[in-house]
Amino acid sequence: MxxxxxxxxxxxxxxxxxxxxxxxxxxxxxxxxxxxxxxxxxxxxxxxxxxxxxxxxxxxxxxxxxxxxxxxxxxxxxxxxxxxxxxxxxxxxxxxxxxxxxxxxxxxxxxxxxxxxxxxxxxxxxxxxxxxxxxxxxxxxxxxxxxxxxxxxxxxVGDEPAEPVAPVAAPREAAAADLPVFRSGAELLARCRGGRTIADVAWAHEVAQREPADVRAGLDAVWAAMRACVEAGTTTEGTLPGGLRVRRRAAAMRASLEAAEADGRRTGSEWLQVYALAVNEENAAGGRVVTAPTNGAAGILPAVLHHYWATEPGASREGVHRFLLTAAAVGSLIKANASISGAEGGCQAEVGSACAMAAAGYCAVLGGTPEQVENAAEIAMEHHLGLTCDPIAGLVQVPCIERNAIAATTAVTAVRLALHGDGSHIVSLDAVVETMRQTGVDMSDKYKETSRGGLAVNVVEC
Known part of the structure; x- marks a missing residue:
């Protein structure tokens, strides 16, 4: 597959x-x-x-x-x-x-x-x-x-093949008969010729493993959990656990933006940042979150998906599914050909991957062609190359929480840039994913989730 x-x-x-x-x-x-x-x-x-x-x-x-x-x-x-x-x-x-x-x-x-x-x-x-x-x-x-x-x-180690994290239903022979297999971004785009979208390709893979109704129910559950996480994060105040005494900000920002809107002021992309902060504050507190594709980067994709839901007049359940399926296809490429692990590739592998996935999903629901979707993902990933993972005190708080808010904005910007083009561009998604992999290999271990470099040693824990 x-x-x-x-x-x-x-x-x-x-x-x-x-x-x-x-x-x-x-x-x-x-x-x-x-x-x-x-x-x-x-x-x-x-x-x-x-x-x-x-x-x-x-x-x-x-x-x-x-x-x-x-x-x-x-x-x-x-x-x-x-x-x-x-x-x-x-x-x-x-x-x-x-x-x-x-x-x-x-x-x-x-x-x-x-x-x-x-x-x-x-x-x-x-x-x-x-x-x-x-x-x-x-x-x-x-x-x-x-x-x-x-x-x-x-x-x-020693299991062959490697066992999946969660049980997956056996392939359904009828659905798997003409499966559009891909191993690279170029192959994924080739599978989209003839009017197929990236979400269509992902859907074919999903229904080769599960009944269509189960896939839809699963995607609905993911979206419901993301919404619940944002709601919890934007209604909870206080200080995060762990000793850094990081103050939760999402709830206060939500109240501030609602007040601004009541006065007729435009809040623009600030809601994106609230959504991302809310998720990552819940994550830092050990709450219920959706791994997307990791917890350290869990706020980016839900923030952009919430942005779509709140701002697009045509937002729908089907659009949410298309967003998630498109993001999953891009995330699969990154996971297979590079890494989504901060311990392996630094934060470029976590936040960079999440940003690329969110950009792909958002571009798809705004009507982008497969080529524009691939371009949006490439732009998002490209501008996270070399990003280190250096959490202060080993906590997923500083700089992780703010980093998600910034990356959510970057994902939307990448989509806007891609939609102004025709999908043709110099750097391919495959090239930037391979560059991320190579950069991760070259990166010192002290910048890979060990808290032995960067901000983790240059900021006094107090």
């Missing part, structure tokens, strides 16, 4: 503050619990984990150990109460057992999760090793290595 990742997997409903450092480890914990219970039925007596590299370096700020332990206890990011995750490790009572998979009491202490920030394992920088002991033996009876590869996706 080429490189396409279902929109219902790429846009997964989960919790903050990080898709790779929170959602991924929770899924790894839950997956390991299932494996341990199946391989060692009733025999597991203890579990433990080691976090390596970026997962360990910023794990405390991202709540990684809490999320991992919550996953071991059987919680899932899609359905859990976010409050049940906070403190699952950090507040675990000394001497109290852990219910593995929610069913089997096993010995566990906070010290059983070990952080090794200076050790980088072969493969992905976001690596964790999970172990289970059985029958009181000294050596682990089961050990699995997981990689949290960005966007909440995980790989269990």
């Amino acid at each position: 080429g490189v396409y990742v279902s929109a219902l997997d790429l846009f997964s409903i989960g919790i903050g503050p990080s898709s790779s450092h929170t959602v991924g480890p929770m899924r790894a914990g839950a997956d390991f619990a299932r494996r341990a219970l199946a391989a060692l039925p009733g025999r597991v007596t203890r579990v433990g984990a080691v976090l390596y590299g970026s997962l360990a370096a910023t794990g405390l700020g991202h709540g990684t150990p809490d999320a991992l332990v919550a996953g071991l206890a059987g919680l899932a990011p899609e359905t859990c109460d976010p409050a049940a995750v906070r403190g699952a490790w950090s507040a675990h009572p000394e001497g109290q057992v852990l219910l593995l998979g929610g069913v089997l009491p096993v010995a566990f202490a906070a010290a059983d999760v070990v952080l090794e920030p200076r050790v980088r394992r072969p493969g992905h920088p976001n690596t964790l090793v999970l172990r289970a002991w059985a029958d009181g033996a000294d050596e682990p009876a089961l050990e699995k290595t997981y990689e949290s590869v960005g966007g909440g996706f995980i790989r269990c």
Whole structure:
């Protein structure tokens, strides 16, 4: 099926503050619990984990150990109460057992999760090793290595093929018979010849895996979760957790813009910034968010989609679906040919990818041709090349929250530029994605979600 990742997997409903450092480890914990219970039925007596590299370096700020332990206890990011995750490790009572998979009491202490920030394992920088002991033996009876590869996706090393994060229905033979497979932006545009749109190509892939009604319901659920996140973010005040004492701003900005509009003043693109701030403040607080395609960049696509919904007279449910499907096709290309992981490619891989996806979706619903959509995505990505990931104190707050607001505006600007052209341009989306990949390879590890460079070391935490 080429490189396409279902929109219902790429846009997964989960919790903050990080898709790779929170959602991924929770899924790894839950997956390991299932494996341990199946391989060692009733025999597991203890579990433990080691976090390596970026997962360990910023794990405390991202709540990684809490999320991992919550996953071991059987919680899932899609359905859990976010409050049940906070403190699952950090507040675990000394001497109290852990219910593995929610069913089997096993010995566990906070010290059983070990952080090794200076050790980088072969493969992905976001690596964790999970172990289970059985029958009181000294050596682990089961050990699995997981990689949290960005966007909440995980790989269990040694599994062939790599297991998807979420269960996907088996391909439906009738729908898959003439599937428009693509592996590059050029191939995607070629599949659109004859009047097909990028959303049409994505739809063909979706219905090859799920019933059409299920796809539509899934896209509706994603959009509903995005709206709920914006509503929560624009009605909640206070200070974000984590020690930086970052003040929430979205609610106050919403009130200010509503007052301005009541007085007849134009607020322009400022609502874009409110929407993005709202989502990322909810994410930083560990609330319910949609990974799009990561949590650190989760505010960009919902902000632009809200902008479409609020400003376009012809906005519709079908338009929302077209937006999300188009964005998923572009996100699939980036994920396959470069990365959406800040630990792999820096923030260009997260915010840059999200900006490109949002630009593609918005251009599509404004009537852009496939060539204009590809151009909009390229412009958006191009102007994020080299962007580092250097969160202060390892928290997804500074500069992450404001960065989403700026990138949402950039996405809209990229669309306006693309729509003034005919789709022809010098730099292709494929070229800019490959450049992003190469830049990520060349980028120092201290600028890749480790908080060992940039703003993270040049701004005093206070």
